Amino acid sequence: MKLFRDIIGHQENIHLLQNAISQNQVAHAYLFLGPKGVGKKTTALAFARTLFCSCLTEGDACGHCRCCQQANEGNHPDLHQISPTGSSIKIDQVREIQKIAALKPYQGQRVIFLLEQVETMTPEAANCLLKLLEEPNQEISFILLSTQPHALLSTVVSRCQILSFRALSTAEITRGLKQTLNLGEKEIHLALTLAGGSLGQALKITQDKQLQNIRDETLIIVRNLKKLTLNEICRKAEELAASRDMLAVRLDIILLWYRDILLWQLTRNQELLLNQDYLTLIPEEALFYTPDRLFRIMSKIEQTQRYLNTNVNGRLAIEVLMLNLR
Template sequence: MKTFSQIIGQKRAVDFLKRVISGDRVPHGYLFTGINGVGKSTAALALARAVNCTSDTTGDGCGRCITCRQLSSGNFPDIMSVGPDGQNIKIEQIRELNRGLNYKPVSGRFRVTIIERAETMSEEAANSFLKTLEEPPQGNIIILKVVDQRDLLPTIVSRCQRVPFNPLNRDVIKGYLVEHHNQDESTAYLAAGIADGSLGRAIEICEEGFLDNRRELIELLIGLFDMPGDQVVETAIGYGKKFSKKGQEDKSDIDLYGVTGIWKTCLRDLLLVKVNGNCDMIENRDYRERIQGLAARHDADKLIEGFFLVDSYQRDLLRNPNTGLLMEKMLLELKMLSS
């Protein structure tokens, strides 16, 4: 059962949606922006419940009417979802969507259509979708989910009500992991730091195996500083192949977003120690002595460059690049900075 009250740390977005829904005229197009794992999907389903519930006045759905029961069981017929078929949302998918939107809602007051990763629409698909967005058939609400609105056509953005979902505060994520996922304070703090504002990502991090892989990756980053050039190239190619072959459905190993998150915490620790010599605030406390040693050997400007280099690669991931090639390039560029 997805409701607005379940969304953590997004009060402004939730209050705005409740206020709009309670009005006489509900916008037909919404653009939910923000990184993955901050509540966009939950908000989309909560909106579907709120606009279709037959008894509720609070904005969260009554939980008892037939619509709420159908939504809770996943059997509500008036929710549609479109996402990438391979790398892109194709024109054929949008044409099929357009045909479906022409029918009246089956059960509810509104049909709610969710466009996952809307930025992956091909040019043809985007232009076709724009026509639908300009004048959708009555009884339809369309929600586009995207990390950054700049990846969409400006004409699509201008026809939607934008609702930003911000990265979550680290303490909010930590508290949620401790209270709802039985994590100890230390693990929750570390996971929240690696997740970089994403509650969904933090929950994944706490799954079995992720934090064990963290040690291997920190050892790789630390070892990179002293690794011979030819070995760096060999290592980069090996890890590049590993991430190229890794399927998205494989949860047994860490993904590249997790790699960059872990390396950012490590580089931040190095900077903290380099700048003020204080180890009390570092995240990777089990690497305290090695971090102190490395910080003493490296220039602060180079460490800052390294941090922003990894951060830029992490942001590039949101546009779904070739992860294997990206891993190779990142390792080689980090080595060049440390030389």
Template sequence: MRTWSEMTTIQPLVSKMLVNSLKKERISHAYLFHGARGTGKHELSILLTKSIFCNNKTDFQPCDNCKECHRIDTGNHPDVHRIVPDGQSIKKEQILHLQKEFTYTGLESNRKVYIITDADKMTSNASNRLLKFLEEPSKLTTAILLTENSQSILQTIRSRCQIMALKPLNPLSIKNKLVEEGLSESNAKLMAALTNNISEAIEISSDEWFANARKIVVQLVEVLQEKPDESLLFINNNWMPHFKERRQLQQGLDLLIIWFRDIIYNYVDNSDSIVFISEQEKIVHSSMNWSREHATKVLSKIMEAKRKLDQNVNPALVMEQLTLQIQR
């Protein structure tokens, strides 16, 4: 999203609030953008930053062609600093380095912006250090924190930010757009359930690894139903060798969530909401194997497993425990 007009089409309320602030030249010293993946947090932070630094903007709209805009796009602007997790977390040393950078005068203006991606992944020490930074704000400094989980950020940090809640995108409109891009109806529906990002959805849909991941998820369900005694063997011999990275494991669990959610949709006769439409007969079979109450409990256990993965718990142990919980 390169213009406020485009951004308004997907996040009308937040865009309107930010545009009004730009028009009145009342930029907050700190923003917290929170919303699900693909709702435009990163794009919004870049657009706002350009609107702050662009020297050729028309009213509040950045030109997108000047040196300032290009350097912000490429991450090379000397007065725009970005922090991303170092491994699984954002560490105290990263915030200390940021503070050190901000003791220097701006290289090209007195303005400075820093963007913290996955701000909920700050360690306790990093959070406390950032809090001290926010407690003494400079009028010419703007902090932009991006997160999918604002409740994991210290309340004292949240209270010092202007909170911008990004609304989820409409899965139906995403699915229709993907169909226009050439995806099948069933594939488009699955991609729309996994991500709000059109480009990412198209990339995933053509990924051979993902196609195999989808098959393995269905196979796991079948093993759990037909040969539960072999489920742990399946996890170690089939699941773990394919889902090698934590990011991949999270995606596998997302597919499991969709499967068990489809079971519940089948119970309440809401077939239009079923995502695995090409495996609908198997969803019906799963409904005969697991009660609606059990499927609901399993969804909770899968979410718990996802949280454990974020907390660096051993992946094989997480999956083995989850498998036993699904069987009960």
């Protein structure tokens, strides 16, 4: 479990939370908004830990006291983490919160409820939570995490202090990867390419040794599309769609490939390219496209990504895309 000082990025939010603690103005409810994997939960846990710690040093938890150890081991009696069971947070889970909220803190001065993916709450659960948010209580703090503010009840949002978590910069992710793992430049580049400002995602990618191969293989298919017959395209589409999770990754790879080609055409600046190990191939590929065509290709890929987020047939979607790219 991280302390505030170990967190990459989000310094404004961290200062705000530290000030709230030092001025004894911790809010009844916080809503942390931002993309997946950028550090919302890490920050929430560091905040909880700092609130519990019995010997704070410079606005941060000490990491050693009994409270810190309990938080570290995930068994602090006053920290309750709630995440969706199945696909949503349900009314029974919020009723459980209600019961605990009616009691005094077990050990310290405050009970913390950390709710993840609050956008998945059923309407009953959200209304039940709203009642709790409407009754400020010095001894309780809620920290709600969400990637999709538009899916929340506005009445819930208006009860919370909102902290926005932006995607991390390339420099911040690089620092995070170097700090956490001992990585080569090539792996860091690949992780950055695919992570889209999410350190969590970048860490996952770098731990997946297969990914380098998957990218190379995907790009070979893409670059040879013009030579494939219809039958061959059908077969490749079937191969690519075999794993839905991996299909999403492959589409990211393809999108970033065309993005690089476009960027090269527009700027002739190698430093901007994400696929740094393809620097000789990208200018060659760029000869085959107009910028206009590249924009259209990228919007087709994004359209396919949106389709895949609904329940369409993955093989069919990628097949149509491949025909379009050809």
